[in-house]
Amino acid sequence: MTSPSKPLIIILMKRRPWPIIILAFIQILMPFFNILMNAWLENVSPDIYFRAFVHFQPPAKVATFFLLYLISGAAIFLMKKWSYAVFLLITSWNILSNIIIWVRDYYPSSHSLWTDHSFWILVLANLTNIAFVTYYLLPSVRKVYFDRTVRWWESKPRFLLKILANFQQNKNPQSIPCTICDLSMGGAFIETSQQLAMGDTITLSIPLYDRSIQIKSTVIHKREGNSSPEAKGYGLQFQRNPETDKKIKNLTACLRSFGFPLRWEPESTWESFVDWAKKIFSKQAWLPLDH
Structure with missing residues (x-):
């Protein structure tokens, strides 16, 4: 819990x-x-x-x-x-x-x-x-x-999406449909009716204009999906290399230009400081993880 x-x-x-x-x-x-x-x-x-x-x-x-x-x-x-x-x-x-x-x-x-x-x-x-x-x-x-x-401020932006995509499992050329729910430079979260196991390697195909981007990924966690009772949610970690990084960087630049929302928006520096200053005499202001 x-x-x-x-x-x-x-x-x-x-x-x-x-x-x-x-x-x-x-x-x-x-x-x-x-x-x-x-x-x-x-x-x-x-x-x-x-x-x-x-x-x-x-x-x-x-x-x-x-x-x-x-x-x-x-x-x-x-x-x-x-x-x-x-x-x-x-x-x-x-x-x-x-x-x-x-x-x-x-x-x-x-x-x-x-x-x-x-x-x-x-x-x-x-x-x-x-x-x-x-x-x-x-x-x-x-x-x-x-x-x-x-240290969430070190995380790359994670975009909230609902994009229909597909993936292929290792040793299985069949394309399996999935929905990409969020995506960042490091990985993505997908929902699919296909059963996957922790550590499975898949090739995720992400549609972009008239072509698609293929990115090898590893399943690192799973939970129940939200779109339907039979859907399962899987967290993917992209297998990084210079070529993959370039593809994902271009993709996230497109998502940003299209105005896709982020999972969380950082406060402005001034708003953050004012909020902290209001609590300056509290324990929370000096020990932010001690609640």
Whole structure:
């Protein structure tokens, strides 16, 4: 039985979660926050501190200072399995380097640690990094990185259709009628009275103008059809190659130009942000898969 929360998950994951976008942006801006804090500690303007930093530090260190945060932000934003390890490694390195730099350059020798501004900035910076790590270790957030099925925004458009077509089974030249109910770059869903088994390979013939497109496909799931009691529904995965991809790309371009509806339409970026902002103080806003 389908969990009642599943439709909510599908809706919320039509776009990349806003907390991820915001935190990725914060990571990219971290070098500039660091410049502001260090300039304040040295009692100079941010412009003077930046010029001195670039002039006196080795080019490799300057590049690392900016690139590590840029890589971390990009990893968070892209939301791949490798992103997780990259983010954790860079954040761990930042925590360690903050401590080393503070001990080397700012450790107070003539006054109390508790009244030293640099110490509290170190604590704040490292607590911020630890908060980021803690957030990404939460199961609801981790799932988005490791379970591609919830990242609907990465899916190719799936068009809703009702097209009469036919297919041939392996070792059977007879054409068998079917109805294509939806189609995307990766596969299609068909209904037919013919019994098919999981893993069966068929050649689907899709009519297009005065000719048809043949695409080899594999049956990957099945369920009851909707058009008639005897109809069975089958999910097909196209067997991809450069030639097939070109055919399907042309076909989906035709479907788009003809105005065929999509299974789901993504929200505009602004509408999505406003909807998230309205729930910003709720658990759902920060843990979109935790219902």
